[in-house]
Amino acid sequence: MTADLGAQLAAAFDAAVAADERVEPRDWMPEEYRASLVRQMAQHAHSEIIGMQPEANWITRAPSLRRKAILMAKVQDEAGHGLYLYSAAETLGTSRDELLDKLHSGRQKYSSIFNYPTLTWADVGAIGWLVDGAAITNQVPICRCSYGPYARAMVRICKEESFHQRQGFELLMALSQGTEEQHAMAQDAVNRWWWPSLMMFGPPDDESAHSAQSMAWRIKRHSNDELRQRFVDIAVPQAESLGLTLPDPDLKWNEERGHHDFGAIDWAEFWDVLKGNGPCNEQRIGQRRRAHEEGAWVRDAAAAYAQKQAAQQQTAKPAGQNEEARV
Ligand code: BYC
Numbered sequence: 001m002t003a004d005l006g007a008q009l010a011a012a013f014d015a016a017v018a019a020d021e022r023v024e025p026r027d028w029m030p031e032e033y034r035a036s037l038v039r040q041m042a043q044h045a046h047s048e049i050i051g052m053q054p055e056a057n058w059i060t061r062a063p064s065l066r067r068k069a070i071l072m073a074k075v076q077d078e079a080g081h082g083l084y085l086y087s088a089a090e091t092l093g094t095s096r097d098e099l100l101d102k103l104h105s106g107r108q109k110y111s112s113i114f115n116y117p118t119l120t121w122a123d124v125g126a127i128g129w130l131v132d133g134a135a136i137t138n139q140v141p142i143c144r145c146s147y148g149p150y151a152r153a154m155v156r157i158c159k160e161e162s163f164h165q166r167q168g169f170e171l172l173m174a175l176s177q178g179t180e181e182q183h184a185m186a187q188d189a190v191n192r193w194w195w196p197s198l199m200m201f202g203p204p205d206d207e208s209a210h211s212a213q214s215m216a217w218r219i220k221r222h223s224n225d226e227l228r229q230r231f232v233d234i235a236v237p238q239a240e241s242l243g244l245t246l247p248d249p250d251l252k253w254n255e256e257r258g259h260h261d262f263g264a265i266d267w268a269e270f271w272d273v274l275k276g277n278g279p280c281n282e283q284r285i286g287q288r289r290r291a292h293e294e295g296a297w298v299r300d301a302a303a304a305y306a307q308k309q310a311a312q313q314q315t316a317k318p319a320g321q322n323e324e325a326r327v
Contacts, residue, residue, distance in 0.1 A: 022148040025091040045085035047111035088149040115278030122189035128168015141221035
C-alpha cells in the first residue's frame with residue numbers, strides 16, 4: 001500500500017467513526033484499532049465464561065427447585081454471552097482457540113470481580129444485583145460501539161443482563177425481608193461484593209491506559225470514572241428499597257455535584273487481583289484449564305462429525321440428479 005493510499009484510508013476511517021458510522025469486518029481499519037478491540041472483546045468473553053464458576057458453585061445447593069432452575073438458566077446465559085463475544089472477535093481474524101489459549105496461559109485477562117469467592121447463597125443475589133448491575137451500566141453504552149459485530153452482540157447481552165440483575169434484586173429482597181439470619185446473610189454478601197463491584201469499571205481515569213484512545217475510536221463512550229459514578233447513583237436508592245446498607249461511611253449525596261460522593265477505593269487490592277493474587281485466581285483459572293482439557297473429546301467428536309458431513313456432501317449427487325433418478 002502506498003503512503004498516500006494509507007493516509008486516505010485512515011482519513012476515511014476517522015471520518016466514518018466521527019460520523020458515528022459502524023465499522024464492519026471487511027472495512028479497512030487501523031491495526032491498533034483491531035488489536036485494541038480484540039483485547040477488550042477477548043477480556044469480555046473470558047469474563048463471561050469464568051463468571052459462570054462462582055455462581056455455578058451454588059446450583060447444587062439452591063434452596064428450592066425454582067431458584068435452581070433460575071440459576072441454571074442464568075449460568076447458561078453467561079456461556080451464551082461468551083459464545084457471542086468469541087464469535088464477534090473471530091470477525092477480526094482471531095480464532096476462539098487462539099483466545100482461549102491466551103486466557104489459559106495468562107496472556108489475556110478476565111474481570112477482577114470473578115476472583116472473589118461465593119461464600120453463601122446470598123452471594124448469588126449480590127452478584128445478580130451488583131455485578132450484573134455494574135455490567136449493564138458498563139455495557140449499555142457498548143451497544144453503540146463503533147465496531148458493528150461487538151455493538152450488535154451487546155444488544156442481546158444487555159437484555160439478558162438486565163433480567164439477571166432483577167433476579168438478583170428479587171433474591172436479595174426475599175432474604176432481606178426474611179428471618180433475622182437471612183437478612184444478616186444478605187447484608188454480609190453486599191458488604192463483601194460492593195467494593196469489588198466498583199473496581200469492575202477499571203482503574204481511575206488518570207491511570208487508565210486505554211480510555212482516551214478507545215473513546216476517540218468510540219469503542220468506549222464514557223470513561224471508567226463516569227460509569228462508576230453512574231452505578232453508585234443507581235445503586236444507592238436500590239439499596240434503600242432492599243432495606244440494606246452499603247459498606248461505605250463516606251457515601252452521601254452531594255447537592256452541588258448532583259451525584260453521590262463515595263469513599264476511596266483500595267486500588268492496591270485491584271492491581272494485586274489483576275496480578276493473580278486475588279482469593280480465587282488460581283482456582284478459577286485451574287478449573288477453566290481443567291474444563292478445557294476434559295472437553296477435548298467433545299471438540300474432537302464435533303470436528304470429526306463436521307468432516308464426515310463435508311465428505312458426504314462432496315460425494316453426494318446434486319439434488320436435481322437424485323430427483324431425476326427417482327422418476
Ligand atoms: N478486571 O486502560 P483500562 C460480566 C485492565 S463480564 C480485570 O482502563 P480499558 C458478567 C485492562 O484490561 C464483565 N482487568 O482498560 C459475566 C487493562 O489491561 P490490558 C466484564 C481490568 O479496556 C458473567 C488495564 O487494566 N466486562 O459483567 O479501557 C456474569 C488498564 O485498564 C479491569 C467487560 O469486559 C477489571 N475490572 O477499560 C455476570 C466489559 N479493569 O488490557 C457478569 C467490556 C481494567 O492492557 N470491557 N482492567 O492488559 C470494558 O468496558 C473495558 O475493557 C474495561 C477496562 C472498563 C473493563
